[in-house]
Each structure stands twice: as structure tokens, then as C-alpha cells.
Amino acid sequence: MKYNNVSAAQCGTLYYQPSKKQFMDMRFTITVSLQGPGEKKTTYGRFCIGDDKNIAMEIFSRLSGKPENDSGFALIMEFFEEVMGLPVPCGRLYCALGELKENIAFISKEIFRIANLENKDIAPLS
Structure with a gap:
């Protein structure tokens, strides 16, 4: 991990500055879960x-479901941005x-459609 070369006296604190590659290590996932009472x-x-x-x-916004659980049992779809x-x-x-x-x-x-028709890479889950 890289830290910028600014001293603590210059900015009050050191902060993390991700490299361009680490910004590119971003992907989006949707998980499917169940939960009982x-x-x-x-x-x-x-x-x-x-x-x-x-x-x-856009994909997540077009999914069906409710933002609140109104019963004890739930089938949950969660949208995540994975950064590093x-x-x-x-x-x-x-x-x-x-x-x-x-x-x-x-x-x-x-x-x-994304992987085959638009020829974009969909990275396999690890």
C-alpha cells in the first residue's frame, strides 16, 4: 500500500492513496440470502x-422486491460494490x-449480454 509523501505536519494526518490498479480492482456483485425469524x-x-x-x-434498479421486510422469513438480494x-x-x-x-x-x-454481446469481461468469483 502506498501513502502519499505529505508529512503529518503539512496536512494534519496521513491518508491512504490507492494506486490506479487498486481502483481498477472494483467490481459489483449481487448476493442471494435467506433469513428466518x-x-x-x-x-x-x-x-x-x-x-x-x-x-x-441499472441491473439492480430493475429487480423486483421491497426495500423493507414485512414478514419473519426473507429472501434477500443485496447489491455490493467490492473495492480492493x-x-x-x-x-x-x-x-x-x-x-x-x-x-x-x-x-x-x-x-x-454483457459478457457475450458487448464483449466485456465478467471476472469469475473467487
Whole structure:
């Protein structure tokens, strides 16, 4: 990790300055989880939807679901921006089973379109 060459006396504190490569290590993912009443959330699926923020936000904005959970059991889709390997939450939807099915079909279609028709790289999940 690089730190800039400014002394603490010059700016009051040292701050982290990521390199250009580290900024490029950004990707967007959508996870699929379930949670019962009083239970811990269990994540059982994850989609990598590329490194283009506009496309990723457009995909997540077109998914079906509610922003609030109105029942004890929940199927949850969460949108994350991963910066240098750390997930930063950007959005969450609570879905019914039918909505989850439609969302997964839509995400799969969009990943296919991005990777094959627009010839962009979709990095595999590690």
C-alpha cells in the first residue's frame, strides 16, 4: 500500500492513496440470502455483474422486491460494490419466491449480454 509523501505536519494526518490498479480492482456483485425469524442470514448465491458502475446500478434498479421486510422469513438480494476485495453495501431488496425467480433469470440474461454481446469481461468469483 502506498501513502502519499505529505508529512503529518503539512496536512494534519496521513491518508491512504490507492494506486490506479487498486481502483481498477472494483467490481459489483449481487448476493442471494435467506433469513428466518430470529435466524442468522445464510448467503447461498452470488453473481458478479462486472466493473461498470452504471450498468451494475441499472441491473439492480430493475429487480423486483421491497426495500423493507414485512414478514419473519426473507429472501434477500443485496447489491455490493467490492473495492480492493472489501464489500460495500449499496442496496437491498426483500423478495417473494416468484420475484426471486424473475430476478435470477434477469441477472443471468444481463450477464450473458454483457459478457457475450458487448464483449466485456465478467471476472469469475473467487
